Amino acid sequence: MLSDVPLDLPVRPVLPALVAALRDAGSAVLVAPPGTGKTTLAPLAVADEVTGRVLVAQPRRVAARAAARRMADLLGERVGHRIGYAVRGERRVGPDTRVEVVTTGLLLRRLHHDPELPGVGAVLLDECHERQLDADLALAFTVEARGTLRPDLWLLAMSATPQADRFAALLGDTGRPAPVIRAEAALHPVTRIWTPPPRPVGAPGAGRVDRALLDHVAATVRRALAERDGDLLVFLPGAGEIAAVTGRLADLRDRVDVLPLHGRLPGAAQDAALRPPPSRPDAGPDAGGTDRRRVVLATAVAESSLTVPGVRVVVDAGLSRVARTDLARGLGALVTVPVSRAAATQRAGRAGREAPGHVYRCWSEATHARLAPQPEPEIATADLTGFALELAAWGSPDGTGLALPDPPPPAAMTVARETLRTLGAIDAQGRITRRGRAIAGAGAHPRLARALLDGAQRVGAERAAEVVALLAEESVAGPGDDLAAAWRRLRAGTDAPATARWRAEVRRLRSALPARDLIGDAEPAADTQPAGAGAREPRANRGAEETRADRGAGGTRAGGGDRAAGGRLTDDLAAGLLVGLAYPERLARARRAGGTSYLMAGGTAAELAAGSGLAGSVWLAVAVADRSPGAPTARVRLATPVDEATAREAGGPLLRTEREVGWSGADVVAREVVRLGAIELVDRPLAAPPPELVAEAVLTGLRQGGLGLLTWTPAATALRQRLAFCRHALGDGWPEVSDEALLADAPRWLGPELARARRRADLARIDVTGALRRLLDWSQAARLDALAPERLDVPSGSRIRVDYADPAAPVLAVKLQETFGWRDAPRVADGRVPVLLHLLSPAGRPVAVTADLASFWRVGYPQVRAELRGRYPRHPWPEDPTTAAPTRHATPRRR
Numbered sequence: 001m002l003s004d005v006p007l008d009l010p011v012r013p014v015l016p017a018l019v020a021a022l023r024d025a026g027s028a029v030l031v032a033p034p035g036t037g038k039t040t041l042a043p044l045a046v047a048d049e050v051t052g053r054v055l056v057a058q059p060r061r062v063a064a065r066a067a068a069r070r071m072a073d074l075l076g077e078r079v080g081h082r083i084g085y086a087v088r089g090e091r092r093v094g095p096d097t098r099v100e101v102v103t104t105g106l107l108l109r110r111l112h113h114d115p116e117l118p119g120v121g122a123v124l125l126d127e128c129h130e131r132q133l134d135a136d137l138a139l140a141f142t143v144e145a146r147g148t149l150r151p152d153l154w155l156l157a158m159s160a161t162p163q164a165d166r167f168a169a170l171l172g173d174t175g176r177p178a179p180v181i182r183a184e185a186a187l188h189p190v191t192r193i194w195t196p197p198p199r200p201v202g203a204p205g206a207g208r209v210d211r212a213l214l215d216h217v218a219a220t221v222r223r224a225l226a227e228r229d230g231d232l233l234v235f236l237p238g239a240g241e242i243a244a245v246t247g248r249l250a251d252l253r254d255r256v257d258v259l260p261l262h263g264r265l266p267g268a269a270q271d272a273a274l275r276p277p278p279s280r281p282d283a284g285p286d287a288g289g290t291d292r293r294r295v296v297l298a299t300a301v302a303e304s305s306l307t308v309p310g311v312r313v314v315v316d317a318g319l320s321r322v323a324r325t326d327l328a329r330g331l332g333a334l335v336t337v338p339v340s341r342a343a344a345t346q347r348a349g350r351a352g353r354e355a356p357g358h359v360y361r362c363w364s365e366a367t368h369a370r371l372a373p374q375p376e377p378e379i380a381t382a383d384l385t386g387f388a389l390e391l392a393a394w395g396s397p398d399g400t401g402l403a404l405p406d407p408p409p410p411a412a413m414t415v416a417r418e419t420l421r422t423l424g425a426i427d428a429q430g431r432i433t434r435r436g437r438a439i440a441g442a443g444a445h446p447r448l449a450r451a452l453l454d455g456a457q458r459v460g461a462e463r464a465a466e467v468v469a470l471l472a473e474e475s476v477a478g479p480g481d482d483l484a485a486a487w488r489r490l491r492a493g494t495d496a497p498a499t500a501r502w503r504a505e506v507r508r509l510r511s512a513l514p515a516r517d518l519i520g521d522a523e524p525a526a527d528t529q530p531a532g533a534g535a536r537e538p539r540a541n542r543g544a545e546e547t548r549a550d551r552g553a554g555g556t557r558a559g560g561g562d563r564a565a566g567g568r569l570t571d572d573l574a575a576g577l578l579v580g581l582a583y584p585e586r587l588a589r590a591r592r593a594g595g596t597s598y599l600m601a602g603g604t605a606a607e608l609a610a611g612s613g614l615a616g617s618v619w620l621a622v623a624v625a626d627r628s629p630g631a632p633t634a635r636v637r638l639a640t641p642v643d644e645a646t647a648r649e650a651g652g653p654l655l656r657t658e659r660e661v662g663w664s665g666a667d668v669v670a671r672e673v674v675r676l677g678a679i680e681l682v683d684r685p686l687a688a689p690p691p692e693l694v695a696e697a698v699l700t701g702l703r704q705g706g707l708g709l710l711t712w713t714p715a716a717t718a719l720r721q722r723l724a725f726c727r728h729a730l731g732d733g734w735p736e737v738s739d740e741a742l743l744a745d746a747p748r749w750l751g752p753e754l755a756r757a758r759r760r761a762d763l764a765r766i767d768v769t770g771a772l773r774r775l776l777d778w779s780q781a782a783r784l785d786a787l788a789p790e791r792l793d794v795p796s797g798s799r800i801r802v803d804y805a806d807p808a809a810p811v812l813a814v815k816l817q818e819t820f821g822w823r824d825a826p827r828v829a830d831g832r833v834p835v836l837l838h839l840l841s842p843a844g845r846p847v848a849v850t851a852d853l854a855s856f857w858r859v860g861y862p863q864v865r866a867e868l869r870g871r872y873p874r875h876p877w878p879e880d881p882t883t884a885a886p887t888r889h890a891t892p893r894r895r
Helices: 012-025 038-045 061-074 104-113 133-148 165-169 211-227 239-248 267-274 341-352 365-369 385-394 410-424 434-441 446-459 461-472 483-492 494-514 571-582 645-652 691-705 715-730 739-743 746-756 760-764 768-775 778-787 852-870
Strands: 027-031 053-058 083-087 090-092 099-103 120-125 156-158 181-182 192-195 231-235 258-259 293-297 312-315 317-326 330-336 357-361 587-590 597-600 605-607 619-626 634-642 655-661 668-676 680-685 792-793 799-803 810-813 836-840 845-850
Touching: 012 027, 012 038, 012 156, 012 181, 012 385, 012 739, 027 165, 038 053, 038 061, 038 099, 038 120, 038 156, 038 239, 053 061, 053 104, 061 083, 061 099, 083 341, 104 133, 104 385, 120 133, 133 165, 133 385, 156 165, 192 341, 192 668, 211 231, 211 293, 211 312, 211 357, 231 267, 231 341, 239 258, 239 293, 267 293, 330 619, 341 357, 357 680, 385 410, 385 446, 410 434, 410 446, 434 446, 446 461, 446 571, 461 494, 461 571, 483 494, 483 634, 483 739, 571 619, 571 634, 571 645, 587 634, 587 645, 587 680, 597 619, 619 645, 634 645, 655 691, 655 792, 668 691, 691 746, 691 760, 715 768, 715 778, 746 760, 746 768, 799 810, 845 852
Parallel strands: 027 156, 027 181, 053 099, 053 120, 083 099, 120 156, 192 357, 231 293, 231 312, 258 293, 312 357, 605 634, 810 836
Antiparallel strands: 083 090, 317 330, 587 597, 587 619, 597 605, 619 634, 655 668, 668 680, 792 799, 836 845
């Protein structure tokens, strides 16, 4: 039997119960901490009990390969006999294979191809707790396939965390949860050592990890080597940090093996970290002899699904790298975040698998208490375009009824579906199209699959597969941000491991092309040109060996044409076309000649890194860009130069020609604009703009610029103030003449004058006084002069203008001598409102302000008379002004 292997691990005692649960219920959940043997022993036990092959799904390629090798080693066999594996671009199985370890992505492909999974007796979904998108989908699809097509299929979810109730509910039948089998951890104790950096370090984010923290991690590794025995497993967020810490430990290599472990490494390098060193008890026969210690620098891949033998000490940097998507800008980024408490516990457990161990945590105990309890599921933060296509291909566009652990966020799904509709992968109802099935069948992100399918017809299948493989396996690009240069390096084979991975992916993508697209290196007979693209001038083909020095002033860097005779694209432009087909919104044009700042078609600003060899390119097709939270621009990580013609071709759906009539901020502007997304390509005057659009633009300008664009004569201002007074005194039946109200109602009261206006100067010519009178109905117009007279007669016979600037208190400024004979102040608004009198001296200076004239004559006037009659002796100052004759003039001087 396969399970009769000489390995006593904590999961072994529960295997009979596990098999019994599967036999009884058909599904189960196995909860077992890391290192307890669930990945190794559970598949062998299940294989002994079922007819057909056992598929074990792992979230990562490195874990799939390692699990298969470990089981094969236990059986004393080579991989490919009874134990096999399949990952993207590589499969090692045979006719006798009983257990096949696959990635969750490959399991999804098989479920789409045939959801009955013929020949498969059981599916084991490992590391479900990691909550990767493919793992969530594999769980949901397998549950539905079992429930509708394969009730005999055994389904087991395996998790390293105790939160199993959710998975049990999802796997259960008829409302009854699946049985949960738990394996207790018989791990050795692990002592925690808190080692925060000696000084504060920068917070993690989208940028690089603070060098000070990497220095501290390297120093902690040295300390642990000095204080403890056994091998060290060091957790870092990514390959870049692993390389940086490896460099800091270079002087240890004469006595310590420093080994990286991450998904970008070739298989041989991964195996070197995962196999015990020679002379170890578990190294196997004929291993040779050495007692060198090992320091394995690993990403999160080593948290749960892999066992690194010989480890007694864990050094944890406390960081993890997760995908984040900026939905508004269509940019994704790998962001460094603090590790969760659950992940920290799993990492620490790696030190206690074989003996008592120690974990050095590079943060404080207080910081640990503030960490998130669980990692965030990928569905909450990632780009869901591929996820949405998988659902559509399965026949459940919105995921309703599927056993998904969490529903997808609505906003992210809306963006994903819109992207798929743009690609032609789904229809308006979200159902997958024939083209969508071809895109899904490519086994790549939908954007890259679109570039592969459409690009093969334009640049040839081989070149399309090569560039898309580079985009799909970004790690093979190497240093720098020039994608075309990376393509040339891969073709030259200067980095053998990277080239091998790339060529394997090229072969896979080439084989995924439908037969009609297998057109070799031949180009289309005619170079299809989108409408409005303009004429292209063929240029000599410089071939794949072209270098930057070969590019002339009129070539790609300058943004001119770079096409070969007959319409064939050079390799640089072919790469740019393919990138543009995948990411049309990332086609970018320089903001100024020779600069490093660009505007992408999606509207996001982007910057090249300092010293980039792409600087000076007029156009770029940006393959990878990210934007740190709060940063004003995105940073270009990988791109290639293109010319405008190629940008137009790749971004065809974003091309549009529009007639724009609007207000520029100073006047009406009418123009015809050709745009590629947010990038203006052509701007020319519009000779005869539609009058209705011009009128709308003038109105917009008036509302933006305000009423000051009109000419407010004194008469117009006075009329507006009188109308405001009437509304204040007499109620809402009278028109509102505030700035806001007049601007909102401008088409009515400005009437035909506004409709005839064609530019700013026409606004200044409008008769505002006449326009304001349109606000009055006939009865209001008839009564206005009586209710709010423009002038009032005073006793002297003068007609003096009333100031209505304050609608609550109209003012009449009049010389005191002209009011003799008045006993009370005049009133307006049908006698409702007294006029506020500003009584002036003979020199025109105010001597009193009153609305109660009778009181003033009694109390205030005597004092004013006493003060001023000596100063103005030629003017009358009677004792009783109410009976005196009013006058506008002084007494003539006697000769």
